[in-house]
Amino acid sequence: MIAVLGLVVGVVAGLLVRPEVPAAVEPYLPIAVVAALDAVFGGLRAMLDGIFDDKVFVVSFLSNVVVAALIVFLGDELGVGAQLSTGVVVVLGIRIFSNAAAIRRHVFQA
Amino acid sequence: MSNHDETPENRLRRELPEEVRASARGAVNAPETVDLPGGGPAELTGRQRLAKSLWPPRVSRAQLIVALLLSGLGFGLAVQVASNSDSDTALRGARQEDLVRILDELDDRTQRLEDEKQGLEKQRAELENSSNQAEEARRQTVEKEGQLGILAGTVAARGPGITITIDDTKGTVEANMLLDAIQELRAAGAEAMQVNGVRVVAGTYLSDAGDAVGVDGNKIKAPYRLKVIGKPQDLEPALNIPGGVVQTLEKEQATVTIERSDKIVVDALRAAKQPDYARSSSR
Numbered sequence: 595m596i597a598v599l600g601l602v603v604g605v606v607a608g609l610l611v612r613p614e615v616p617a618a619v620e621p622y623l624p625i626a627v628v629a630a631l632d633a634v635f636g637g638l639r640a641m642l643d644g645i646f647d648d649k650v651f652v653v654s655f656l657s658n659v660v661v662a663a664l665i666v667f668l669g670d671e672l673g674v675g676a677q678l679s680t681g682v683v684v685v686l687g688i689r690i691f692s693n694a695a696a697i698r699r700h701v702f703q704a
Numbered sequence: 705m706s707n708h709d710e711t712p713e714n715r716l717r718r719e720l721p722e723e724v725r726a727s728a729r730g731a732v733n734a735p736e737t738v739d740l741p742g743g744g745p746a747e748l749t750g751r752q753r754l755a756k757s758l759w760p761p762r763v764s765r766a767q768l769i770v771a772l773l774l775s776g777l778g779f780g781l782a783v784q785v786a787s788n789s790d791s792d793t794a795l796r797g798a799r800q801e802d803l804v805r806i807l808d809e810l811d812d813r814t815q816r817l818e819d820e821k822q823g824l825e826k827q828r829a830e831l832e833n834s835s836n837q838a839e840e841a842r843r844q845t846v847e848k849e850g851q852l853g854i855l856a857g858t859v860a861a862r863g864p865g866i867t868i869t870i871d872d873t874k875g876t877v878e879a880n881m882l883l884d885a886i887q888e889l890r891a892a893g894a895e896a897m898q899v900n901g902v903r904v905v906a907g908t909y910l911s912d913a914g915d916a917v918g919v920d921g922n923k924i925k926a927p928y929r930l931k932v933i934g935k936p937q938d939l940e941p942a943l944n945i946p947g948g949v950v951q952t953l954e955k956e957q958a959t960v961t962i963e964r965s966d967k968i969v970v971d972a973l974r975a976a977k978q979p980d981y982a983r984s985s986s987r
Contacts, residue, residue, distance in 0.1 A: 596761055596762075596763060596767040596768060596770075596771045597767055597770040597771045597774050598758070598774075599761075599771060600770070600771025600772060600773075600774040600775040600778070601771075601774040601775060601777065601778045602778065603771075603775050603778070604774060604775030604776060604777060604778025604779040604780075604781075604782070605778035605779070605781065605782045606778075607775070607778075607779055607782070608778060608779040608780070608781065608782025608783045608786065609782045609786065612786055613783060614787075615783060615784070615787050620787075623780055623783070623784050624784050626780060627777065627780045627781050627784055630773075630776075630777040630780070631777070631781075634774065634777060637770070641753060641754070641757060642751075642753055642754060644753055646766075648765065648766030648770060651766075651769075651770060651773075652769055652770075652773065655773050656773075676800055700749070700751060700754075701751050701754065703749075703751070
């Protein structure tokens, strides 16, 4: 519950503050958000499975974000930033879908 | 990532039997589990775990950390969505290839428009040029009309020149003497002249008519007044040369008076006459 409240607070704060995204961070923010979403879905699934561990969640969340940003950064440096971003988003999307399927099985028993 | 990768693997391996078990148990023991919510964690279904974690709220370290991370995620999400949606240009989300293609198209279009502009400017320059030429041609035509009109006697002329008055009391001046005077003046560069109100042009003829002189059929009588436009310094000596017009006339006892003037007006006109047979060969 506290976690859901945290998410709501974050969204409200982002909408209210509306900070200007720094140009250096701009290409990485969307990928980082998708990676974090992946970690959150993974965490939710782990919770439903009853094996949720906050340490694992924190580490996977942060490492997901960092690695995703790193891949995009590397892609930009190599000149294939757009393709690599697409690849990362596809991979993360697949994982999110599989996690979401597991969550669905738990929640709806179907 | 490695942590996370490991989790689904474990999950996958464990999931099927567990899930089968859970669903089988759910089918059989569902009322029991609902009756006993405080049962061991292994006996809870996912749905029950979700409901339990949602309500009542518990403040624990794990919840706080997850809340912190999720607020970070929500913040980033909102910022990204806001910065994406309030971008006024549609090009912002476009891919690089699309941008390159759009840029190429714009370049092509610019080039085409530039070519068109150059063509139109050239056309405009030509039109202005031709209009200038037409204007020039018209001006030259007007000028030429004036010059030819002076020659043909259809327009009045003015300018420096001389006035010759031949007073003939004895009636001895004849047409040939006037003709001599006129020829002499022409040779001296007279450009327009009239005698007693009759314009003298190239086709003018003189004839004797008793005590008068016929000029183009008009009878004029003494005193004869010739108004001549030309260079006075040339015209006057031409008449006064020894054995010339003035001496000849004075020998016939006529009085000749010559006056120079800066402003002679030759205003006798002739009607323009279309030639019957001669045609311009330039057409």
